[in-house]
Amino acid sequence: MSRKPLIAANWKMYKTPAQAQEFVKAFLPLVANHDRDEIVLCPSDTSLSVVIAATAGSNVAVGAQNMYFVDEGAFTGETSPVMLKAINTTHVLIGHSERRQYFCESDETVNRKLHAALRHGLKPIVCVGEMLEEREAGMTEEVLLRQIGNALEGVTAEQAEPIVIAYEPVWAIGTGKTATPDIASEAHAIVRSEIAKVLGRKSAEEMRILYGGSVKPENCPALMNEPEIDGALVGGASLDPQSFAKIVKY
Numbered sequence: 001m002s003r004k005p006l007i008a009a010n011w012k013m014y015k016t017p018a019q020a021q022e023f024v025k026a027f028l029p030l031v032a033n034h035d036r037d038e039i040v041l042c043p044s045d046t047s048l049s050v051v052i053a054a055t056a057g058s059n060v061a062v063g064a065q066n067m068y069f070v071d072e073g074a075f076t077g078e079t080s081p082v083m084l085k086a087i088n089t090t091h092v093l094i095g096h097s098e099r100r101q102y103f104c105e106s107d108e109t110v111n112r113k114l115h116a117a118l119r120h121g122l123k124p125i126v127c128v129g130e131m132l133e134e135r136e137a138g139m140t141e142e143v144l145l146r147q148i149g150n151a152l153e154g155v156t157a158e159q160a161e162p163i164v165i166a167y168e169p170v171w172a173i174g175t176g177k178t179a180t181p182d183i184a185s186e187a188h189a190i191v192r193s194e195i196a197k198v199l200g201r202k203s204a205e206e207m208r209i210l211y212g213g214s215v216k217p218e219n220c221p222a223l224m225n226e227p228e229i230d231g232a233l234v235g236g237a238s239l240d241p242q243s244f245a246k247i248v249k250y
């Protein structure tokens, strides 16, 4: 069974709309006709419209980095799934470790956001991953099972098709330390077994699990060579069009 790889750029809090537009202009020709992998750019909210317009009709989709789980209301500073859909955003990152670490994102809000994304036809990329202390304490499996189990609570196999999981060990994010292909594969297998437990074997076999954490053009081929790894979520190395295109074309 083959899962189409997905390579997503997480630009975090980088790039003004003008810089985002410049990126797209340089990037699209580099990946023209590239069909082997699904390509997604996740700019900050202020650049979403610009990037969506600049990529229209291309093989590149656009996702938000976060959203709230309520359609509208008195929630100052938040963006709703309705608003994202209205500007033709197709994907959304949910529960990135930086959201969990700095903005009080919990397993519960991740679950509510996942349900909201599915309700509104946004394709969720749900991030999970252990911190360094947790890995060193031998708790990686326990953390992943808890994060996956809670994220998927109340989701049915019928609803699960658009869901993508990103395994991002927190100790590998922005640190230059990448999980070895073996370490990543082992974690992906744990994640997939939990998906099978919650949603059944078929969903688990079909669901894409991306690896994230210091993915670069140099280490991407070895990671992508692992049958368990179905793509990458790329931070730092996605900011430059040449570098991200090399990753896409690993």
Ligand code: PGA
Residues within 6 Å of the ligand: 010, 168, 172, 173, 174, 175, 176, 212, 213, 214, 215, 233, 234, 235, 236, 237
């Ligand atoms: P990084 O970020 O590639 O800079 O480590 C990955 C991420 O946070 O999604």
